[in-house]
Amino acid sequence: MKKYLLQENSWVEAKKYFAENDVVLLPVGSTEQHGPQNPLGTDHLIARALAEETAKQTGTLCLPVVPFGVSSHHKQFWGTISVKPEVLREYVRHICLSLKYYGVKKVVIVNGHGGNASALLEVAREFRERGMFVSIFQWWPASREFLPNIFSSEERGHAAAEETSVNLAIHPHLVDMEKALDEKPRKPPAETAGIIGWIFDTIDYTSSGVFGKASTASIERGKKVFETAIKELVKHVKTVKELEIEDLLSKHPV
Ligand SMILES: [Zn+2]
Secondary structure, three states: OOOOEHHHOOHHHHHHHHHHOOEEEEEEOOEOOOOOOOOOOHHHHHHHHHHHHHHHHHOOEEOOOEOOEOOHHHOOOOOOEEOOHHHHHHHHHHHHHHHHHOOOOEEEEEEOOHHHHHHHHHHHHHHHHOOOEEEEEOHHHHHHHHOOOOOOHHHOOOOOHHHHHHHHHHOHHHOOHHHOOEEOOOOOOOOOOOOOHHHOOHHHHOOOOOOEEOOOOOHHHHHHHHHHHHHHHHHHHHHHHHOOHHHHOOOOOO
8 A cells, every 4th residue: 555644635536545445543642741852743753753654654544642631730831732532532422433434343542642541531431342452552652662761751741752762763954952850750749649630730749841861852752752652562563463353342241
């Protein structure tokens, strides 16, 4: 398949793809602050790059990226656009319903923003009951598992060196390393051991939006992370393609 992006196909070409294939890739991300050095689009631009490269390598159709996600915890930083979890869930649900209508049975979501995960998991669980397998891939656990020593823990936070390095690897012109800084996150008031901190906003932890060390980001390490994530994602897409849909769906009562 030459045209692996849905938006570049005609309906006639899409019809042919859906007649012969039952898998698609859907990148989902966010538009939110990523420190002074990174673009607001970081999460959806990385998700899109991973999904499009995987589409090319596996001959799988890739949908346009969903650029907005659950980001209200970054709202004090200008330019962050957020939707509620139920809005994202319904939006992705309806994308899946459209795909189901054309016979798609397997959707691989490439999620670039951790805050989207619970809304996306709800969709995946619902569709597994309804005859469609939806899996969710996130690049940072993939790199953590397969490149354990490449970044220190303080380089792994939001907008820190790991994420900045991936940006440097895929769109260096959008990163301003002169603005990259290191900021040790502080504890917000009343956060103690045992208290889940998810109610606090980013501003409660950092003034720059960076969690940790960003100044050490490098293209070389970013490339390694990106390539590792692609390798894992390609493997996952191939596996999903080969498996029978019946083996992926919810089981009947015993
Ligand atoms: Zn991010």
